[in-house]
Amino acid sequence: MTLGKAGLLLQLCLTGGHADAAEALFGVLMNTTTLSCYDEMIDGQGQVRPAYAGYREWFDAQDPRWMARQGKEAESFFRRTGITFNVYGEDAGQERLIPFDMIPRIITADEWKKLSKGIDQRVRAINAFLHDLYHKREIVKAGKLPERVLAKNDAFLPQMVGFTPPGGVYTHIVGVDLVRTGPDEFMVLEDNARTPSGVSYMLENRETMMAMFPELFTKVQVQPVSDYPRALARSLAACAPPAANGNRPVVAVLTPGIYNSAYFEHAFLADQMGAELVEGSDLRVVDGRVCMRTTRGWQAIDVLYRRVDDNFLDPLTFNPTSMLGVAGIMDVYRAGGITIANAPGTGIADDKAIYSFMPEIVEFYTGEKPILKNVPTWRCAEADSLAYVLDHLPELVVKEVHGSGGYGMLIGPTSSRAEIAAFERKLRANPDNYIAQPTLSLSTVPIFTKAGLAPRHVDLRPFVLMSPGEINITPGGLTRVALKKGSLVVNSSQGGGTKDSWVLAE
Amino acid sequence: MLGRSAWGLFWMFRSLERAENTARLLDAGFRMALTRGLSAASEEWRSVLITLGLDSDFAAKGGEYTGKVVTNFVLRSPDNANSVIWMIENARTNARMVRTAITREVWEATNESWMVLKDLLARPVGEGNLGEVLDTIRRHTTLVRGAMEGTMLRNDIFNFARMGTHIERADNTARILDVKYHVLLPSLAWVGSRLDNAQWEMVLRSVAGERAFRWMNAGVLEPKGIAEFLILDGRFPRSLAFCYNKLVSNMAGLARAYGETTPAHDLLLQAQSRLNQTDIGQIFDFGLHEFITAFINSNRQIAEAIAADYRFIE
Numbered sequence: 001m002t003l004g005k006a007g008l009l010l011q012l013c014l015t016g017g018h019a020d021a022a023e024a025l026f027g028v029l030m031n032t033t034t035l036s037c038y039d040e041m042i043d044g045q046g047q048v049r050p051a052y053a054g055y056r057e058w059f060d061a062q063d064p065r066w067m068a069r070q071g072k073e074a075e076s077f078f079r080r081t082g083i084t085f086n087v088y089g090e091d092a093g094q095e096r097l098i099p100f101d102m103i104p105r106i107i108t109a110d111e112w113k114k115l116s117k118g119i120d121q122r123v124r125a126i127n128a129f130l131h132d133l134y135h136k137r138e139i140v141k142a143g144k145l146p147e148r149v150l151a152k153n154d155a156f157l158p159q160m161v162g163f164t165p166p167g168g169v170y171t172h173i174v175g176v177d178l179v180r181t182g183p184d185e186f187m188v189l190e191d192n193a194r195t196p197s198g199v200s201y202m203l204e205n206r207e208t209m210m211a212m213f214p215e216l217f218t219k220v221q222v223q224p225v226s227d228y229p230r231a232l233a234r235s236l237a238a239c240a241p242p243a244a245n246g247n248r249p250v251v252a253v254l255t256p257g258i259y260n261s262a263y264f265e266h267a268f269l270a271d272q273m274g275a276e277l278v279e280g281s282d283l284r285v286v287d288g289r290v291c292m293r294t295t296r297g298w299q300a301i302d303v304l305y306r307r308v309d310d311n312f313l314d315p316l317t318f319n320p321t322s323m324l325g326v327a328g329i330m331d332v333y334r335a336g337g338i339t340i341a342n343a344p345g346t347g348i349a350d351d352k353a354i355y356s357f358m359p360e361i362v363e364f365y366t367g368e369k370p371i372l373k374n375v376p377t378w379r380c381a382e383a384d385s386l387a388y389v390l391d392h393l394p395e396l397v398v399k400e401v402h403g404s405g406g407y408g409m410l411i412g413p414t415s416s417r418a419e420i421a422a423f424e425r426k427l428r429a430n431p432d433n434y435i436a437q438p439t440l441s442l443s444t445v446p447i448f449t450k451a452g453l454a455p456r457h458v459d460l461r462p463f464v465l466m467s468p469g470e471i472n473i474t475p476g477g478l479t480r481v482a483l484k485k486g487s488l489v490v491n492s493s494q495g496g497g498t499k500d501s502w503v504l505a506e
Numbered sequence: 507m508l509g510r511s512a513w514g515l516f517w518m519f520r521s522l523e524r525a526e527n528t529a530r531l532l533d534a535g536f537r538m539a540l541t542r543g544l545s546a547a548s549e550e551w552r553s554v555l556i557t558l559g560l561d562s563d564f565a566a567k568g569g570e571y572t573g574k575v576v577t578n579f580v581l582r583s584p585d586n587a588n589s590v591i592w593m594i595e596n597a598r599t600n601a602r603m604v605r606t607a608i609t610r611e612v613w614e615a616t617n618e619s620w621m622v623l624k625d626l627l628a629r630p631v632g633e634g635n636l637g638e639v640l641d642t643i644r645r646h647t648t649l650v651r652g653a654m655e656g657t658m659l660r661n662d663i664f665n666f667a668r669m670g671t672h673i674e675r676a677d678n679t680a681r682i683l684d685v686k687y688h689v690l691l692p693s694l695a696w697v698g699s700r701l702d703n704a705q706w707e708m709v710l711r712s713v714a715g716e717r718a719f720r721w722m723n724a725g726v727l728e729p730k731g732i733a734e735f736l737i738l739d740g741r742f743p744r745s746l747a748f749c750y751n752k753l754v755s756n757m758a759g760l761a762r763a764y765g766e767t768t769p770a771h772d773l774l775l776q777a778q779s780r781l782n783q784t785d786i787g788q789i790f791d792f793g794l795h796e797f798i799t800a801f802i803n804s805n806r807q808i809a810e811a812i813a814a815d816y817r818f819i820e
Contacts, residue, residue: 079621080614080617080618080621081610081614081617082602082605082613082614082617258599258602258603263602267602267605267606268605270606271605271606275606276507276508276606277605277606278508279510281510281820282508282509282510284820292508293508293509293510293817293820294507294508294509294817295507295508295509295512295662295666295764295816295817296764297817
């Protein structure tokens with residue numbers, strides 16, 4: 001395929017339609033529409049950008065039919081390996097593949113250096129913020145964060161007040177969702193400070209690429225990602241609780257079970273770390289420790305990497321009907337008997353109401369200007385912002401602060417006048433409940449199609465590990481791609497796929 | 507290791523073993539039906555169902571005792587809670603649950619068995635492809651065992667898996683023998699008849715023992731000799747003696763690793779010495795059916811004791 005053709009497809013993208021509103025409701029990139037976009041592979045003159053030069057040289061020398069066959073092979077490899085996710089609802093019990101696109105998403109070493117600095121700063125700030133929230137609340141006293149965003153917030157756990165987790169680490173694992181709008185423009189769309197998933201796809205995508213195109217990796221030098229499981233094991237072990245007494249900590253991964261949509265990842269990570277994969281039914285509090293039922297009796301766990309939500313962690317403290325957690329684990333936790341990763345109550349840091357304050361939060365705790373930008377956000381609770389939002393409704397995305405799943409949301413550019421008018425009434429009645437963001441033009445990266453390369457919108461979720469005194473960011477992360485032309489929905493359940501994400505070696 | 511993982515491994519391998527033995531039994535029934543003519547074989551198909559413990563379920567559905575109806579019921583019917591496809595699915599579900607205890611190769615072999623067989627058994631099986639289906643079941647379960655053999659560390663995980671295989675295999679062989687002797691033999695006058703010989707051959711085939719037995723006995727099919735072969739011959743990998751010798755060695759491995767024996771060990775050693783200290787004459791004097799019934803019961807007790815001693819469930 002020639003450069004010119006790729007350029008043409010890019011033209012189509014430039015004039016591409018808006019994301020379908022109904023579909024966009026649940027999408028991750030929902031507050032954006034395609035107006036014009038930055039393609040990461042091809043520049044405005046149809047030239048390949050430097051990051052992709054090595055790859056394109058290789059790609060152009062390949063037979064497209066052979067590439068297509070490799071794509072099919074990758075799919076059967078994923079099925080055989082069982083890299084699937086379970087579907088809830090209509091097709092319950094079915095296992096699906098997340099489509100894998102074999103064109104890598106490439107980031108240069110310099111771009112990555114800057115990004116990782118920004119991520120490092122942001123994660124340090126989030127962790128300090130959590131500690132402050134559950135202790136002295138200096139940030140509120142300093143007037144940088146209004147009390148009202150914390151009150152009535154379900155993600156805030158009173159059980160964590162006054163307690164410091166082992167090693168002072170709240171967010172052992174963080175996924176920072178980034179979008180790109182220009183050559184030097186990365187923005188944080190969302191912080192994931194609870195139990196971010198997708199890291200197994202990052203690892204398996206690279207494995208698959210290396211198996212399919214080994215010679216490609218001798219031609220283009222890519223920073224490896226395969227160390228992640230070892231780094232995770234090290235990082236978790238470094239946060240052992242006092243009860244571990246300096247012995248080699250016993251680490252376990254807590255999964256809701258084989259019917260959970262992310263079960264593959266839970267098993268994958270436990271396997272790669274050499275940790276036990278436990279379910280709630282395996283656990284019990286014995287003599288002040290959380291123990292797992294082994295073939296030889298009860299064995300204490302030091303660090304629990306839990307992949308169940310706060311609410312299900314302890315039926316004695318939270319949801320009393322939960323079968324997924326361990327009765328009494330919160331008492332053991334507070335007594336220093338176990339480390340829970342991530343700490344309960346970290347959800348407050350990735351709450352939508354908090355998001356708009358992230359620039360202030362970063363500055364308050366690090367004393368530095370934020371390196372990574374937020375998507376600009378107007379808080380309708382503030383009179384000036386509300387006035388601006390009311391004046392610009394047709395071009396903005398307005399969301400409920402505590403809403404989830406896209407209910408009570410307005411996508412200005414795709415809404416009718418009547419819809420906007422109706423929404424305006426709701427907004428005026430309760431402005432505190434809303435935030436607004438502009439529509440962005442997201443970057444694209446080509447995917448492989450029968451007709452050749454075609455640009456599609458992407459985001460990026462780098463994975464960050466935190467232990468006392470160390471922040472480890474795996475170069476790259478998970479690139480999610482909206483496979484439908486013009487679509488901005490990267491969710492795996494709605495036509496989203498993934499790509500291998502490369503950070504070039506220096 | 508987790509008690510739940512030991513439980514999952516044990517049942518993963520019991521399910522695979524049962525699927526394989528079921529395929530062998532169907533294969534034997536199919537060959538008999540071919541040699542005897544389809545209409546005459548309904549008694550053999552019924553005996554297949556009795557051996558599998560499915561006769562009353564099948565009767566409740568009111569199906570005909572023909573090859574096509576019986577094989578489809580056994581292999582894939584949604585009315586049959588113990589169909590082969592269910593067993594394969596169960597093995598795979600357990601493998602998924604114990605994913606961290608098995609190697610990638612064992613998992614992939616199991617997952618692939620499920621993918622291939624689910625596809626193959628999505629449509630009714632006819633006489634044209636029954637052979638292929640049964641062969642595929644055997645080949646895939648063998649692949650899983652091979653992957654185990656070649657890639658798994660010889661530790662408690664391996665021992666629990668093999669214990670599942672041997673407990674199930676001993677049970678299956680005992681049932682096959684019992685059904686032939688107890689159910690299919692209407693009177694002593696039948697002994698030595700052509701029908702009788704054909705049925706014994708079916709028994710041997712269903713445990714993959716026809717070649718070995720023929721080789722050792724110059725082709726003479728004689729009930730006592732066959733029973734001795736299936737119960738006491740420690741060289742034959744599907745005999746009760748072989749399964750129990752292996753089981754003793756798996757459990758000895760556990761005792762070494764864990765530094766202790768459990769009540770299940772005592773039960774097993776008693777059962778093994780009952781096998782070792784008896785000969786086929788004594789078994790027939792005692793009554794073959796009574797002997798096998800006692801064996802199946804004690805085999806089940808051993809499995810229950812293993813589950814309790816190693817905390818399979820709380």
